[in-house]
Every structure is written in C-alpha cells, then in structure tokens.
Amino acid sequence: MMSKIPILILTGPTAVGKTDLSVKLAEILNAEIISADATQIYKKMDIGSAKITHREMKGVPHHLIDILNPDDEFSVSEYGDLAKKCIEDIHNRGKFPIITGGTGLYLNSILYKMNFGNSNSDxxxxxxxxxxxxxxxxxxxxxxxxxxxxxxxxxxxxxxxxxxxxxxxxxxLGGELGDFSKDLELNEKYDAKIVVLNRNRKLLYDRINYRVDLMFENGLIEEVKSLVDEGFSKDLVSMKAIGYKEIIDYLNGITTLEESKSIIKQNSRRYAKRQITWFKRYKDAFWIDLDNTKNIDEQIDIIMNLLKER
Structure with missing residues (x-):
C-alpha cells in the first residue's frame, strides 16, 4: 500500500494574514506553495486579487498563479487535476506541499473525490x-x-x-433531482493537515477595509480599465470577481467612486463571512485565532507542533 503524501492546507478568510505566514512556513519546511485562489490564477489581475508579489515570495516557488488569461475557460475539476500534479511533483522532489488560499471549491477538489456525476454537471x-x-x-x-x-x-x-x-x-441543465444525501468522499492519497486562520470579526473587517483602500491607492481602477480596454468582457467569470465587477460599474457610470469602494468593502466582508462558514465544514481542521497569538513566530510554532502529530 502506498504511503499518503503529507500536505498542509493553510486557509482562512480574505485578508486574515495567510500570505506572510505561508512563506515563512515554506522557508522552514523546505516547501513549495500551491495557490488555491480563484482570482490569482489569472494573469493581469494583480491588485484586485491581492496577488503575492515576487518580492513577497522570498524565493519560495509558487504554483497555479498567473497561469490563465482572464478570458480562458477553467473549471474546478481542471484546477484539481493541476493541483494534484503539483503536489506529486513537489513531493517527488523531496519538498513539502503547502496549499494556501481561500477558494473553498478549489480546496475541496484536493481534499475530496469530486464526483458530482457525469450527467447534468457543469x-x-x-x-x-x-x-x-x-x-x-x-x-x-x-x-x-x-x-x-x-x-x-x-x-x-x-x-x-x-x-x-x-x-x-x-x-x-434540465435534469431531475438526484440524491443529495451522500457526503463528499475523502481523498485518501493525502495526509492533510488543515489549518484555518481566523480573527475577531471586527478586526478582520477592519483589515478588509484597509486592504481595499490600499488597492485603490495602488491602482485598482487603472488595472480594471486596462483589462476592459483590452476587450475583457464584464460577463467573463474572472471579471465577476469582487473588486473587478464593482469597478466596471464605476467605469460605466453606474456607481460613483465612493459607492464602488464601499460596495467592494461590503462584498469582501460578506465573502469573508461565507468563507468562515465554509471552513467550518472541515471537521478535522485546526483553527488558530491570530489575535490570541503574540506574533508570527508563535503562529509558526503552533503549526509546526501540529505537523509533528503525524
């Protein structure tokens, strides 16, 4: 029987503080990082997705970032296939795979055998x-x-x-109701440790609001305008991401600048709330309240001790 591949899934709501922690962990663990973010996977969508910069990567290899054009069609199952190939490749080279991001469907495609049935599935x-x-x-x-x-x-x-x-x-899709009673089946290929980062709700929302302000300062409007000028339609899945669809409404005169900023903050806060609800479904996940830790070193110690419990 083949031994399971050990992996760490480091997740949490938007703006909680996953990026710095994942890079520091990767440096310690001789790891490579696989992104599980449905917007960072697209090229040219950097500011609105809060995409990690090359400087922030600190030389740690990152996978599944900037691999698609905004108008490329892409499915969750395709993400799952790519992520699994990355995991095997990283493991076979003697390194440790860390999956970081907050897109629940992407995480599910790794953690579970995603079988929604061959018929009536899109x-x-x-x-x-x-x-x-x-x-x-x-x-x-x-x-x-x-x-x-x-x-x-x-x-x-x-x-x-x-x-x-x-x-x-x-x-x-014109089908009939199937059986919804079956839970997702765990993918037995991996020995997965799931760590969910969280914060006090008010502090998290403050961080989200601050991040959105920074996005505007860093050129979010110019980024979205450039995408629109290149012909990327507002109807694309990529352009419906939070931070992009609201700016398109602003550029089209539907909202004012302040309204668009307020709506992005509101939609981001709502998204964070739904992410937290999603992550609560992971029964074996270990939650870390970052507000109750002194610093990033203590957070690393907690995760390192968790990884030793294999």
Whole structure:
C-alpha cells in the first residue's frame, strides 16, 4: 500500500494574514506553495486579487498563479487535476506541499473525490452559482431553488449550500433531482493537515477595509480599465470577481467612486463571512485565532507542533 503524501492546507478568510505566514512556513519546511485562489490564477489581475508579489515570495516557488488569461475557460475539476500534479511533483522532489488560499471549491477538489456525476454537471455553471452565492447570500439561492421546485427546496436546508447549488445546477441543465444525501468522499492519497486562520470579526473587517483602500491607492481602477480596454468582457467569470465587477460599474457610470469602494468593502466582508462558514465544514481542521497569538513566530510554532502529530 502506498504511503499518503503529507500536505498542509493553510486557509482562512480574505485578508486574515495567510500570505506572510505561508512563506515563512515554506522557508522552514523546505516547501513549495500551491495557490488555491480563484482570482490569482489569472494573469493581469494583480491588485484586485491581492496577488503575492515576487518580492513577497522570498524565493519560495509558487504554483497555479498567473497561469490563465482572464478570458480562458477553467473549471474546478481542471484546477484539481493541476493541483494534484503539483503536489506529486513537489513531493517527488523531496519538498513539502503547502496549499494556501481561500477558494473553498478549489480546496475541496484536493481534499475530496469530486464526483458530482457525469450527467447534468457543469463546472462553469457551478462556479457562477457559487459566485452568485457569495454576492447574494444563501437566502437568495434558496429562494431561487424554490422557484424551480418548492418541494425540493423544502427537503434541502438552506444552510446546506453545496446541495442547494447542486440542485439549482441540475434544474438549470434540465435534469431531475438526484440524491443529495451522500457526503463528499475523502481523498485518501493525502495526509492533510488543515489549518484555518481566523480573527475577531471586527478586526478582520477592519483589515478588509484597509486592504481595499490600499488597492485603490495602488491602482485598482487603472488595472480594471486596462483589462476592459483590452476587450475583457464584464460577463467573463474572472471579471465577476469582487473588486473587478464593482469597478466596471464605476467605469460605466453606474456607481460613483465612493459607492464602488464601499460596495467592494461590503462584498469582501460578506465573502469573508461565507468563507468562515465554509471552513467550518472541515471537521478535522485546526483553527488558530491570530489575535490570541503574540506574533508570527508563535503562529509558526503552533503549526509546526501540529505537523509533528503525524
């Protein structure tokens, strides 16, 4: 029997503080980092995605960043295939794989055997539905499901977002309701340690607001305008990311500058809240409240001790 590949998944809500910690851990562990961020995967989308810079990487190899053009089609299953190849390659070279990012579907594609059935399945549609969930919330999505079938909506609790989205997907593709009772099956190839970073909600929201202000100072409007000028449509999955769609509305005269900034902050805070809800599904995850640690060295010590418990 083949031994499992040890991996560390370092995740948490947007702006919590994953980047610096992941790089410092990678330096200590002789590791390479695989990004699990659905926006940083695109070229030319740097400021709005808070993409790590080459300077911040400190020589640590990073994978699955800047590999797509904004108009490239890409699915969660394709991400999973690429991430698994990266994990094997890093492991075979005697290094340690660290997966860092906050896109829950991407993390699931590594942690679980993603089998949504061969029929009536559309990864691109699922991505769009998850984006709709991030923007509109679960009440909106559950009501959308009710519009297709009140009977089905009554059978699926609104907090079970995966099944709500899967049901909507099936109806949108013209299918019938399948069996939503089966949980995702764990991918046995990996010995995964999941660490979720978190902070006091108010402090996290303050960090998010500050980050958005920095994005504007660093040229977010110019970045989005450049993408639009190159012909990248607002209808692209990439351009519907938080920080981009709001600026497109500003450029089109739909909102003012201050309104767009306020909406980005609001949408980012809502996204962080939903990320936290998502990560709570990982029953074996170890949570670290960064506000209760003295410094990054203490955070590293906690994670290093956790990794020794194999």
């Amino acid at each position: 990864e691109r549609l699922r991505l769009e539905l998850n984006e709709l969930l991030n923007n509109k919330g679960i009440d909106y999505m559950h009501n959308l499901l009710k519009s297709y079938s009140e009977e089905v909506a009554n059978k699926i609790h609104k907090n079970n977002t995966k099944r709500v989205i899967r049901a909507i997907e099936i109806f949108k």
